[in-house]
Amino acid sequence: MPNRSQATGALDCLRAELAAERLVTAEGSTRGAWRAFMRFGRMRFRTAPQADSDGLLLQYGTYAFSGRPMFTVDLTRQLNVSDDxxxxxxxxxxxxxxxxxTLDLDALGSFHSWFFYDTDPDLDGWFAAMGERLGPLLDRAPAGIDLFEEPV
Known part of the structure; x- marks a missing residue:
């Protein structure tokens, strides 16, 4: 698989895209995070050869993961990798x-959508549709942003 990065470096790639976006916008906004995630989403990684091995997920809703309810937008890349x-x-x-x-965020409810490279033909269409979903949030600055990698 030429021109594909190791999946083990994916978190560093996302972190670099977010850092580059902050340099351009001078502040962290949802729009900046979304642009960084789209660039990250266009990168290809070496993954196992199966249909669901490289997927993008956008999900949002109000959750109390840390005790206090917060409206949360989760931009996720799921990769199937092989170790040594x-x-x-x-x-x-x-x-x-x-x-x-807020009331307007609560009105958005909850939502999730997946894109898989080897089964879905239109990445640009998925990005456009998800950008529309995020429209009410794009100019807001989040109260907090966390980046992490976890096994599933």
């Missing part, structure tokens, strides 16, 4: 944006 032992496993590289709940 040839054991396949999934990792998720996530950018979680949290906002203080």
């Amino acid at each position: 032992s040839e054991r396949d496993h999934y990792v998720q590289v996530r950018c979680e944006l949290r906002y203080t709940p």
Whole structure:
């Protein structure tokens, strides 16, 4: 697979895209995080050869993951990778944006949508549709942003 990065470096790639976006916008906004995630989403990684091995997920809703309810936007890349032992496993590289709940955010409800490289033909269409979903948030600055990678 020429021109594909190791999946083990995916979190560093997302972190670099977010850092570059902050340099351009001078502040962290949802729009900046979304642009960084789209660039990250266009990168290809070496993954196991199966249909669901490289997926993008956008999900949002009001959740109390840390005790206090927050409106949360989760931008996730799920990758099926093989380590040196040839054991396949999934990792998720996530950018979680949290906002203080408001009536207009509560009105958005909850939502999720997946895109998989090897089964979905239109990445640009998915990005456009998800950008529309995020429209009410694009000019807001989140109260907090976390980046992390976790096995699933």
